[in-house]
Amino acid sequence: MDGPPPGRHVAAPRSHLAPAESSLGSSMPHIEPPMSDVGSSMPHIGFSMSHIGFSMMHVDSSSCALDRGVGVALLGMPVRRVIRLTGLLRLHRGPRSAVVATTTSTRGRDMVEETVLHGGVNIVRRRGDRVHRPATAAAPAIHRLLRHLRAAGFDAAPEPLGYDDEGNEVLSFLDGDVHNALPAALHTPELLTSAAVLLRRFHDASATFVASPEDRWQLPARSPAEVICHGDLAPYNCVVRAGRVVGFIDFDNAHPAPRVWDLAYAVYRFAPLHAPTNPDSAGSPEEQALHVARFCRDYGLAPGPFLLDAIADRLTALVASMRERAEAGEAAFQAHIAAGHPALYEEDIRYLRAERERLLRGFAAETRAG
Secondary structure, eight states, X not given: OOOXXXXXXXXXXXOOXXXXXXXXXGGOOOOOOOSOOGGGGOOOXXXXXXXXXXXXXXXXXXXXXXXXXXOOOOTTOOEEEEEEEXXXXXXXXXXXXXXXXXXXXXXXXXXXXXXXXXXXXXXXXXXXXXXXXXXXXXXXXXXXXXXXXXXXXXXXXXXXXXXXXXXXXXXXXXXXXXXXXXXXXXXXXXXHHHHHHHHHHHHHHHTTOOOOTTOXXXXXXXXXXXXXXOSOOSGGGEEEETTEEEEEOOOTTOEEEOHHHHHHHHHHHHTTOOOTTSTTOOSOHHHHHHHHHHHHHHXXXXXXXXXXXXXXXXXXXXXXXXXXXXXXXXXXXXXXXHTTHHHHHHHHHHHHHHTXXXXXXXXXXXXXXX
């Protein structure tokens, strides 16, 4: 899923990021090993309970996205209360709607409690410690990738468990919180470092993945294909526990690409590098530059003009894809266009260009201080 426009998430779009070839690779600097050992102490991802449980509970009002491996989807609606009423989980929410129902059914001799999540694109079901979701044509390649990651020691992603009788893919459930956009309490150095280090670990593990001619990715490969990119690395696809990012979910848009393609979108979302008019914007250009520089430092790459160019390219490709899919008749993307979502991305691109020199000075200052 190619994430929600900041503050306006209806259904995270899955975009074909337009041209497969990119000029980024020719100017890519050498990436040194990560400068932090945080990754070595990343906690194990459990498969027990969700932040949506089976009794009265609090739900983060920033809400969540439909996620690969996570059984919660609140699709950007401001959720105020969750009340459990005799097996039905009802949401009291704002003008946009999401449906989350918990039912108990009999499967053979077993009683199974199932949480059903209706979103703008998919219906996802959580049954115990497993998540059932519609399989795309890319599912076989993505499952191969997820198995490879685990074999390479990266366990911060869902485990593929095959398919159910209805043809849905089945994945392990990752326990933790998922935020559409980071709340103020999570704009911390610890969270940024955990996200950056985990992204580096993921990329390094994926670098040894051997692609097959039979692999069908939802997005075209980009050159240079240094790693397998996640394709939509943002808070709404990250599992958070105790103030740290401990897992990545929703690998639908995974595809071979240069590291900076993932890194660019990650810093755009996590810094965040948004215009002041964006509902999810936070901080001055200097503060945003500081966050970007620290994220890149912990990943193991010094930021520079190439990164700002990559962010603009990434957002431009996203907007083009949204419009292309809307023109092709996909209702979810037609709704995004009608709601004016591309304008948010386009304003952020203009902001990056207008503040380019201040951001670059901020990058340089933090690099010298570090």
